[in-house]
Amino acid sequence: MISRNKLIIYIFLICTASVLSAQIANLQVSPNQVLREEKGKKFSGSRFLYEGYKNGLILDFHGEVTTELVRFDGHKNNIEVYNDGKPVIIKKYYYPEIKIEFFDEVLGKKVNHVWKNKFVIQGYGEDYYFEVIDENKNYVILKDFSVDVVELKETGYGEGSEVTLKYVPKIKYFVKAGDNIYELEKLNKLEVSDTFGKENVKDFIKQEKLKFKEEGDLIRLVQHLNEARAL
Known part of the structure; x- marks a missing residue:
């Protein structure tokens, strides 16, 4: 016979698991938007800020926080989440803020990144994710990490031809203070x-x-x- 305390713990664990499952199930994702490398094209480099997934906090527009494994795609300016055994892209308008923090073995220190998509910068689309470097009531320093694709060469002929493409990262900074915006190439x-x-x-x-x-x-x-x- 199960004691009262054990029964309470058992019920708590079931409820906790149900809540976590509901959070994962309710993750707002964009269908069929994970970028796949096309057949006949060979890529070098990476379109991600970090190739592997990092522990992240995802804040939705209701203020609710979900913990997920995430990585930033600089080619598509998307946040990719490893959810239920597969990579998915979260809906930008639903998630205005993303955070990751991890210990970098090479640098020997903690690394933090915060992305927000509330900033309006000319030339950038709506809901564009900028990394926030520093922010207070008077100004914000933003970082744009983007990745272009450059065609290097094509080998072979006909159906056996293969195109070699390279991911080329670019970094740009913006300082926004009131109506003034300073851009650093x-x-x-x-x-x-x-x-x-x-x-x-x-x-x-x-x-x-x-x-x-x-x-x-x-x-x-x-x-x-x-x-x-x-x-």
Whole structure:
């Protein structure tokens, strides 16, 4: 005979499993949108920010959070979720925010990424996912990780021909402060100085010895410009 405490635990486990199953079953996905590599075409490189899936938190527009295995597709600007044994694409309008966090063995530190699709940037479609590098009430620093496909060569003839394609990643940054939007095609001292176009920017870069090999230098500069009300 099952004791009262064991019965309570058993019921709790069943209810928890039911809730988790319901969350997975209710995941809003776009049918038949997982990009497949076409027959007769050979690809090099990757269209993903990370080839493997990472533990992620998916926030829907109701404010509900679901834990899933996710990866970011830079070629299609989609979030791919490994759900119920297969990859699926989640509906952008339904999920405005995605987060992943993991320990990078190569870098020897925790890595965090947050994507949001609420920002309006000219030239980008509705619900476009930008990575948020830094954000407060006055400004936001956004990162666009995209992947182009470049045709390298074609070998063979007729039905036996094979096209070799390469995924080429591109990174672009935006600083949005009110109605002002600053675009950085590259992250280096020359590009930053030309983009913000202020003499005190060059002075601050020199004084702080910023090299812009890391995004932290861009954050420091934007914070300085915000405090000086120069954005």
